[in-house]
Amino acid sequence: MEKELMKTLSEHGRLGIAQQFDYSKFLLYSLITQSTAIEGSTVTEVENQLLFDEGIPPEKHNLSEVMMNLDLLNAYQMSIQLDNQHRDYSFEMLRALSTAVLKNTGSRYNTALGTFDSSKGDFRKVNVSAGSSGKSYIIYTKVEDRLKKWCSEVNEKRNGLLKSGDIYGKYLFTFESHLDLLTIHPWVDGNGRTARLVMNQLQIELGLIPAKILKEDKAEYIDALIKAREGHDPRVFSSFMMASHIRNLQAEIREFKKSQEVSDEIIIS
Secondary structure: OHHHHHHHHHHHHHOOHHHOOOHHHHHHHHHHHHHHHHOOOOOOHHHHHHHHHHOOOOOOOOHHHHHHHHHHHHHHHHHHHHHHHOOOOOHHHHHHHHHHHOOOOOOEEEEOOEEEEHHHOOOOOOOOEOOOOOOEOOOHHHHHHHHHHHHHHHHHHHHHHOOOOOHHHHHHHHHHHHHHHHHHOOOOOOHHHHHHHHHHHHHHHOOOOOOOOOHHHHHHHHHHHHHHHHHOOHHHHHHHHHHHHHHHHHHHHHHHHHHHHHHHHHHHO
């Protein structure tokens, strides 16, 4: 799969797709729209473009969907600033990102084990089910220790990869970091959006084209997460993510070539 990735990235680069004016903006809007769609949002990329650029709210959508997308936009803008600063990952950074993701859609929880607020990035103080089979994410008392280890390992690896030209290895690292953060499940809500945001944040910092998961691939995405987590084999998830990213890049290449052919026809006529 490494050869196919590098071949695809080479053609993508040769065509100058990522160097087009506003490419980064529209890619960002797509990342946000697809990520919230996985969580149930029905707001489209065109509707988000109007919302983000013109402040025009989409019709026939409830307020929570609109706020979910606006919150994620603000969270991505924060993450881009953090990328520019090359700051190490920490509890404070993760809490800040989670707070941004759930600023207007998070909730306060009162439990026998304590009170916490997902809109403020608080780590969970309850155990969370991982499905109908009785499986559960790690016990809440172990979240901070596991997250501390995650931050340490991510910082060590990313600092090494910043100086590396191993593009394939960089992508594998970001996919596995995504999987590991979701496996820890630090929050009671917003784990998916935050994990995808962190994955993209790492990719941007490492000079990669960010990977997105299309809403059409939601079932396969979740299945890969479950199999990788339960089988303790991150390769299952990384293989899915790599194949998905290659498909998306190839789709961009096809659309770019098609648009150039149309432009040529207009000029000739």
